[in-house]
Amino acid sequence: LGGNGEATLRQINEEYDLGLDIVTYDGVSIEEELMIGRIDALWQGEIKTKTVIEENDLAIRQLNEKLTYEINAxxxxxxxxxxxxxxxxxxxxxxxxxxxxxxxxxxxxxxxxxxxxxx
Structure with missing residues (x-):
């Protein structure tokens, strides 16, 4: 996590008292970490997630529910x-x-x- 996504997830985690253990990744394929079971879920932009799953034929799924809407600059x-x-x-x-x-x-x-x- 990093940038807007990290801040948003931390806010949601606190607001709903989810008790998530949020870990940031840098330079590692977070999707692969999910596939091998090192992490239970990931939080990143819809387009990036969709693209990586499709281009690499990954056996993971993306939730269709939109939890937030972020504007990028x-x-x-x-x-x-x-x-x-x-x-x-x-x-x-x-x-x-x-x-x-x-x-x-x-x-x-x-x-x-x-x-x-x-x-």
Whole structure:
């Protein structure tokens, strides 16, 4: 775990008093750790999990229940060039969202619409 996912899981663990022993992994295939029984479950993004399972034909399953919705952000250098690029990327994504291109790309490559939270 790490980043947004780790913070979210720790919050859920505390809020619902789940008593989970949360362990972070770095540079290790957490899916393989699950397959060999070293861990009981893993928490990571839906797209990454789905992709790794499909590409490696892993004998593990992904829960279909959406427990959270997280928004990701991507950093740009904090200088004039970085700010210009961030603005261009933001405008391009906004335009793609408005005309439906972003949804179409999401469905084409991930077989899900990642542009909207689940209802």
């Amino acid at each position: 991507y950093p740009f250098r904090k200088d004039e060039e970085g700010e210009k690029l961030a603005k261009e990327v933001t405008e391009a994504i906004k335009s793609m969202r408005e005309d439906g291109t972003l949804k179409k790309l999401s469905e084409k490559w991930f077989n899900i619409d990642t542009t909207q939270p689940e209802e």
